[in-house]
Amino acid sequence: MDFNNxxxxxxxxxxIIQKLQEExxxxxxxxxxxxxxxxxxxxxxxxxxxxxxLSKLKDLKQPGQYAANECVTIxxxxxxxxxxxxxxxxxxxxxxxxxxxxxxKLGVNPPIKESGNLKDTPGIEIIGPKGKVxxxxxxxxxxxxxxxxxxxxxxxxxxxxxxxNVEIDGIRKAILxxxxxxxSENFKLEMHLDxxxxxxxxxxxxxxxxxxxNR
Amino acid sequence: MDFNNxxxxxxxxxxIIQKLQEExxxxxxxxxxxxxxxxxxxxxxxxxxxxxxLSKLKDLKQPGQYAANECVTIxxxxxxxxxxxxxxxxxxxxxxxxxxxxxxKLGVNPPIKESGNLKDTPGIEIIGPKGKVxxxxxxxxxxxxxxxxxxxxxxxxxxxxxxxNVEIDGIRKAILxxxxxxxSENFKLEMHLDxxxxxxxxxxxxxxxxxxxNR
Numbered sequence: 001m002d003f004n005n006x007x008x009x010x011x012x013x014x015x016i017i018q019k020l021q022e023e024x025x026x027x028x029x030x031x032x033x034x035x036x037x038x039x040x041x042x043x044x045x046x047x048x049x050x051x052x053x054l055s056k057l058k059d060l061k062q063p064g065q066y067a068a069n070e071c072v073t074i075x076x077x078x079x080x081x082x083x084x085x086x087x088x089x090x091x092x093x094x095x096x097x098x099x100x101x102x103x104x105k106l107g108v109n110p111p112i113k114e115s116g117n118l119k120d121t122p123g124i125e126i127i128g129p130k131g132k133v134x135x136x137x138x139x140x141x142x143x144x145x146x147x148x149x150x151x152x153x154x155x156x157x158x159x160x161x162x163x164x165n166v167e168i169d170g171i172r173k174a175i176l177x178x179x180x181x182x183x184s185e186n187f188k189l190e191m192h193l194d195x196x197x198x199x200x201x202x203x204x205x206x207x208x209x210x211x212x213x214n215r
Numbered sequence: 216m217d218f219n220n221x222x223x224x225x226x227x228x229x230x231i232i233q234k235l236q237e238e239x240x241x242x243x244x245x246x247x248x249x250x251x252x253x254x255x256x257x258x259x260x261x262x263x264x265x266x267x268x269l270s271k272l273k274d275l276k277q278p279g280q281y282a283a284n285e286c287v288t289i290x291x292x293x294x295x296x297x298x299x300x301x302x303x304x305x306x307x308x309x310x311x312x313x314x315x316x317x318x319x320k321l322g323v324n325p326p327i328k329e330s331g332n333l334k335d336t337p338g339i340e341i342i343g344p345k346g347k348v349x350x351x352x353x354x355x356x357x358x359x360x361x362x363x364x365x366x367x368x369x370x371x372x373x374x375x376x377x378x379x380n381v382e383i384d385g386i387r388k389a390i391l392x393x394x395x396x397x398x399s400e401n402f403k404l405e406m407h408l409d410x411x412x413x414x415x416x417x418x419x420x421x422x423x424x425x426x427x428x429n430r
Contacts, residue, residue, distance in 0.1 A: 099414065100414035100415075100417060101316070101410065101411075101414045104414075112386045112387060112417065143386075144387070171327045171358075171393055172327060172359070172391075172392075172393065173391075173392035173393055174389050174390060174391050174392055175389060175390040175392075176387075176388075176389050177387075177388035177389055177390075178386055178387065178388055194415075195316065196316075196411055196414040196415040197415040199314065199315035199316045199319075199411040199415070200315075200409075200411040200412040200414070200415035200416070201415070202315060202327065
């Protein structure tokens with residue numbers, strides 16, 4: 001090899017720097033979602049009483065979103081889950097997000113869905129300290145997804161609603177497919193997985209993953 | 216393009232044949248393992264009494280292996296799990312196989328390990344109808360693995376103890392890495408996953424998966 005070939009050295013250097021930059025850019029922190037519920041105002045008032053307001057326990061990573069102090073019990077045909085935390089603020093529609101294993105315990109079989117898409121979803125009974133609500137629909141298993149800002153999206157060369165693959169390292173390494181990209185000025189970079197997904201890959205909050213090419 | 220270029224034609228033909236052969240690849244049925252326990256004779260006698268024998272509920276897919284009628288409770292520092300099924304026949308050493316989520320409930324943090332390798336594993340209390348045993352070690356989360364015969368191994372071009380990647384299709388599609396291949400005349404073709412892994416990929420017993428190349 002001719003080590004005096006400046007053009008070649010320059011080319012290699014450029015490729016290496018580019019690869020290193022790519023490595024730096026694409027790392028996405030994981031946020032693990034335990035089962036939780038988003039309530040509409042009407043349901044909240046029935047469950048907790050007319051004069052009660054949702055109160056903040058702690059902020060979540062996505063701006064404006066928070067874990068509330070208030071919890072409910074959800075009850076399906078086969079069993080119930082207590083202490084299901086409400087995430088605030090209140091929404092236009094009540095939505096219950098559980099894992100596939102939660103579904104087996106409750107006796108419901110929710111589809112894997114994007115948040116907000118409640119068509120053809122099973123219902124459930126919600127029990128609060130002041131009342132009960134029987135929902136006809138609203139239970140989903142969340143589709144794996146990544147929240148990111150437009151600037152993150154640009155760096156990773158993806159667009160809102162893209163479906164990507166994500167590589168997870170470690171003894172239970174995996175490439176997860178069908179991961180939905182959501183882009184908004186309001187989003188902070190974070191990939192959401194549920195407890196089944198996190199445990200199956202032995203992944204913890206804030207572990208780093210990256211988008212990889214389709215095979 | 217020069218269609219008289221024999222070398223090129225030969226090369227393309229070879230690639231097409233290779234691809235067609237790959238398509239024929241062997242599909243591997245999934246067997247989902249719920250938490251279970253293998254007992255040594257000494258522990259079995261303490262838990263169930265000197266005169267009791269392990270009795271078969273049903274055969275498992277791997278020849279000679281069976282689910283027993285007998286179950287135990289396992290108890291860790293944080294909680295217990297009842298009705299943990301014994302898999303027979305009795306073994307030389309007691310081994311408890313749980314999922315990562317089971318580990319959280321029990322308050323133990325077992326390593327991801329190949330069956331039979333109990334070095335540096337946490338212990339647990341086992342409770343039977345006639346007595347208790349406190350194990351100093353023996354709890355593992357099973358390493359993903361595939362059982363196969365030498366003839367299956369030949370078809371798939373893998374050897375005993377190879378580590379492969381396995382592709383799972385569907386809405387929660389994934390490529391799982393670090394999958395151990397175990398080859399024996401006594402084995403029937405089957406990939407074992409635990410409940411966390413099955414639920415995270417929305418996979419059921421007897422669903423079919425395949426070995427894919429390393430990226």
